[in-house]
Amino acid sequence: MSDLTKAEVAEQTREMDLLRFATAGSVDDGKSTLIGRLLLDSKSIFEDQLEAVEATSQSKGYDYTDLALLTDGLRSEREQGITIDVAYRYFATPTRKFIIADTPGHVQYTRNMVTGASTADLGLVLVDARQGLTEQSRRHAVLLSLLRVPHLVLAINKMDLVDFSQEIYERIHAEFTQFATKLNIPDLSVIPISALAGDNVVNRSENMAWYSGPTLMHHLEHVHVASDRDLQDVRFPVQYVVRPKSDEHHDYRGYGGMVAGGVLKPGDEVVVLPSGMTSKIAGIDLFDQEVTEAFPPMSVTVRLEDDVDVSRGDMIARVNNAPKPSQDIDAMICWMTNEPLRPRQKLAIKHTTRTARALVKDIQYRLDVNTLHRDQETKELGLNEIGRVQLRTTVPLLCDPYSKNRTTGSFILIDEATGVTVGAGMINSGS
Template sequence: MPAPTEATVTESLTANMDMLRFATAGSVDDGKSTLIGRLLLDSKSIFEDQLEAVEATSASKGYDYTDLALLTDGLRSEREQGITIDVAYRYFATPARKFIIADTPGHVQYTRNMVTGASTADLGLVLVDARQGLTEQSRRHAVILSLLRVPHLVLAVNKMDLVDYSQEIYDKIQAEFTTFATKLNIPDLEVIPISALAGDNVVNRSENMDWYSGPTLMHHLENVHVASDRDLVDVRFPVQYVVRPKSDEHHDYRGYGGMVAGGVLKPGDEVVVLPSGMTSKIAGIDLFDKEITEAFPPMSVTVRLEDDVDVSRGDMIARPANAPKPSQDIDAMICWMADAPLKPRQKLAIKHTTRVARALVKDIQYRLDVNTLHRDQETKELGRNEIGRVQLRTTVPLLCDPYSKNRTTGSFILIDEATGITVGAGMINNAS
C-alpha cells in the first residue's frame, strides 16, 4: 500500500470539517482585500511563489510594505484603480474549519455584486476605517446583509494602527454601530478592532490593544456556530437533473440529483413530488459513488425513490405533511441591478431554485432607503442598485417559502428575456 501523501492526509483531515461561507463588505479603501490577504498569509494558505510575486510587485511600486491586496484583486482594472470591482472568491482552511470568502466590492456602483457575494454567506464581515468611522456605504451594506438574512455579522474596525490603537475611537464606533444594528434583523453581532496591514487581532492577538479582551477575527471565524442556521425541519429538495447512466452495469438506475435546501432526508422516508402530488418513499441516497444514511443542507446528493414516478427538473421532493404550497402571487423585496429601471407591468423571466417561469410586475409598493430605512411609497420605479417591495404574478406556480424561513426556497433571480442578463435578486416575504 503506498504511503499517504501530504495532499491525501490533508484531504482526509478536512473531509468531515464544516464550512463557513463569509462575505466581506464596506466602503472603498476600508481594506477588505488587504484583510483577506492577511488571513491567507497568516493562516499559511498561500504558496511561497505567490508571496514572492506580491513582494516583488510591492517593491517595484516603491512600497515599504507588502501589498496583500494583490492576492485578491485579480482584475487588471482593480489593481490599477486600487478598488475591488467583481466578487473574488477565495478558499482556505485551518485545522478547525474550511472557508469560502466572497470579497465583494465596496463602491456604490457595484452594490449588485455585493448582493451576489453575500446571498449565500453564513457570516457578513463589514469593515470600517477607524479614521473615518461609519459611512453611508457601511450602513448600506449592513442593511443589505440584514435583508439577506445573513445570520452572523462582524464589524471589523480596521486601520487601528493609524489612530494609535485608540480605545476611545473603537468604543465610539462600536456604540454607534450597535445602536444602528438594533433597527436591523441581526441576531449575532461581534465588533473587533484590527489592523489588516500590521496583522493586529486578525489571526494573532494584538499586543498594541491590551484593552480589548474579545476574540481575534480568526478565532471568531473558526468558532462561530452555523450548524443551527440551516432549516433542518422542512424537507426541501429541488430536482436539478434526472440521473440515468447509460452503462449496462447501471441500466436500471434512476435517481434525482440536486442540493438539499432544507430538512433531513433518510432512506425509508415518505415523500411527495411536487407539483404532481405523487407520493413514494426514499429507496436510497447516493453521494458520489457511495450510499449514505442521511442528507441535509447544503449537501448535493442523488435521491432514489421506491416507485417509478414522474420526476423532472424543476420539481421538488418534500414531506407530505410539510410541503410548500404552490404560489403564483409573490410578495418580495427586490434588489434591482439593471441600468434601465424596474417598472409596473414589466415582464421578466424568473428563476426559483431549479424552476424557470415568466413573471409580471404587478406593483411596486415602496422603495427602501437603506441609509435611513425610510419607505418611499410614492416611487413608481426602482433604479439601479435600489431595493424595494414588489408584487409579482408568475405564469406557473412556484414551490416557495418565506425567505425568513428558508434562504434557498425563499429567493429568486429576475432575468431579462431579451439578453439573458440577471437584472434583479428577490427575497420572498410571502406568497399565495
Template sequence: MPDNTTGRRHMDLLRFATAGSVDDGKSTLIGRLLYDSKAIFEDQLDAVERTSEAKGHGYVDLSLLTDGLRSEREQGITIDVAYRYFATPNRKFIIADTPGHVQYTRNMVTGASTADLGLILVDARHGLTEQSRRHAVLLSLLRVPHFVLAINKMDLVDYSEDVYRTILEEFTTFATKLDVPDLEIIPISALQGDNVVDRSVNMDWYKGPTLMHHLEHVHVASDRDYRDVRFPVQYVIRPKSDQHHDYRGYGGTVAGGVLKPGDEIVVLPSGMTTTIEAIDLFGQELDAAYPPMSVTVRLKDDVDVSRGDMIARIHNAPVPKQDIDAMICWMSTTPLQPRQKLAIKHTTRSARALVKDIQYRLDVNTLHRDPDATTLGLNEIGRIHLRTTTPLLADVYAQNRTTGSFILIDEATGITVGAGMINN
C-alpha cells in the same frame, strides 16, 4: 454532522462576505488572512513581494493577493466579487470579497446572498460611514445570520480603546434598527496583523476573540433549516450502461430538512406520494442527507418526476403560489416598471412573471420607504408584487434562503436583471 461515507468528522464550511467603504482595507485583510494562515503559494508571495518593492511601499502589499482585475488595480477599488478559498485545521472557508463602492451594490448583493457571516470593515480614523450603514442594511435584508464589525487600521489611531468604544456604541445603536441576531465587534490592523490571526500585544485592553478564532468557531449549523424538507430536482439520472439499466435517480442539492431512506415524501406539483429507497453520493449509499449536500435520491415507486419538481414531506410541503410579494434588488440600467414581463428562475424551476406593481422603493441609508416610486433603477431595492405563469414551490425567505429567493431574467438578452427575496 458526521460524514456518512467515511465515518470521519465532516469538516465544517463557512461562507463569509466582506463589505465596507472604499479603502477600508478589505483586500488587505483577506490577504492577511491568507498569508497568516499559510494559504498562499510561495510563487504568489514572491510575485507580491516583487510588486510591492517595485512600487516602493516598504512593506508587503497583501491587497495584491485579491485585487485580481486589472481595472481594480488601476482604480484601487474592488469592482467584481472575488471568491477565495482556504482552510485551517478546524474549518474550510469561502470568502466573497464584495465591492465597497455604491455603484456596485448589485455585486455586493450577489456575493452576500449565500453567506453565513457578513464581515463589515470600518476605518478606525473615520468611524461609521454611509457605506458602512448601507452594507449593514443589505446584509440584514439578505438575512445573513452572523455579523462581524472589524474596526481596521487601529495602528493609525495609536490602538486607542476610546476610538474602539465610540465606534462600538455607535454601531450597536444602529444595529438595533436591523435584524442582527449575532454581532461581534473586533479591533484589528490588517496591515500589521493585530487581532487578525494572532492576538495583538498593542491592544491588551481587548479581551475578545481574534478575527480568525471567531471565524473558526462561530456556530453556523443551526442557521440552516433542518426541519422543512426541500429537495428541488435538478436532473433525472438514468445511466445507459447495461450494469445500471434499471437505475433511476434524481439529482439535486438539499435546500432544507434531513432526508433519510424510508422517509415518506410527496413530489410536487403532482402530489404523488412514495418513499425514499436510497440516497447516493459518489456511488455510496448515505444514511442521511442535509443542507447543502448535493446527492442523488432514489424512490421506491416509479413516479413521474422531472427537473423543476420538488421532493418534500407529506405533511410539511410548500404551498404552490403564483402571487409573489418580494423585496428585489434591481441590477439593470433599464429601470424596472409595472406591467413588465420577465423570466423568473426559482430553485430549479423556470417560469415567466408579470410585475403587477411596485409598492415602495427602500432607501438603504435611512430605511425610508418611498411609496410614490414608480420605477426601480440600477442598484435600487424595493418591494414588488409578481404574478407567475406557473406556481412556485416557494417558502418565505426568512424561513429558507434557498427556496425563498429567485432571480429575474430579461427574456430578450438572457441577462439576469434582478434578485428577489420572498416575503409571503
C-alpha cells in the same frame, strides 16, 4: 491560530468544515490589506506571489509591501487601484477551510455585494476607526441583513492610527449596536484590529489589553454555522431525472438534486409538488452507495416506491410539511441593471430548479438602504436599488419565505432578450 505547519493543516483538510464569508468595506477601509493579512498569516500565500507583490510595491515607490496587490486581480483594477468585481479567495487553518467572497464597497457596485452575500455564512464589515460608521458601512450591514447572512462581524480597522483608543472602539460599537436593532442580525461581534500591523487579526494585540474578545481569526475559526441550515422542513427540488436505460439498470429511475432543507430518510412518506401525488422514499443513492439519510447541502439521487410522474422543477417534501404552490409572489428585489424595473414588465424567473416567466404587478416601495426609509411614491427600481415587488408567475413556484430557507426563498430574474441576470429576489411570502 496555533503554530501548526502546513503539513499538519493538510492532514486535516479532509475532515475540516467550511465557512463562506463575505467582506465589505470602502476603498480606503483596508479590506484588501486585511484579506492579504489573513492569507499571509495563515500561510496561504506562496513565495512567488509574495515576491511579485513586493516587486510591484517597490516599483510603485511604497516603503511597505502593499498586501492589497495580492487580491486585485484584473488589470483595470490594478490601474485604478480599486476592486471592481467579486473575487473569491481561499485559505485554510487546522480547523476550517474558508472561502472569502471579496466584494467591492463603493456605491455603484451594490449588486456585487448582494452576490457575495448570497452564499455567505458570515459577513465582515470593515470600518476605519478614524472615520467611524459611514453611510457605506451602514449600507453594507443592511444588505447583509437583507440577505440573511446569519453572522456579522464589524471589524474596526486602523486602530493603530487612533492610538488603540478604547473610547473610540466603544463609541463605534455603541453606535453600530444602536443601528443594528433595526436590522435582522442574529449574531454580532465587534473586533478592534489593525490589518496593516496585524493586531487582533491572527495574533492578539499587545496594544489593546482592554479588549478581551477573540481575535478575528479565532472568531472565524469557531463561529458555529452547522445549525444555520434548516434541518426541520424537508425540501428537495428535483434537478435531474436519472434513467440509465441500460441492461444492468433497466428499471432504475432516480431523482437527482441537492437537499435544500430537512433530513430525508428511506421509508419517509413524501409528497411530490405541484402534482400532490404521495409515495415513500425507497432509497437514497450517493453514487454507488445507499445512504441512511440526506441533509443539506448533500447532492443525492432519491428513488421512490411508486411509479409517480416526477420531473425537473418538481419538489419532494413531507406530506404534512410542504410549501404551498403559488403564482403570486411578494419579494424584496435587488435590481442589477441600468434599464429600470417597471410595472407590467415581463421577465424570466429562475427559482430552485424551476424556470418560468414573471409579470411585475406592482412596486410597493423602494427601500433606502442608508436610512431604511420606504419610498412608496416610487414607480420604478433603478440599478442597485432594492424594493418590495409583487410578481405574478406563469406557473406556481414551490417556495418558502427567504427568512426560513435561503434556497427555496430566493430567485433570480433574467432579461429574456439579452439573457442577462437583472435581479435577485428574496421572497416574503407566496399567497
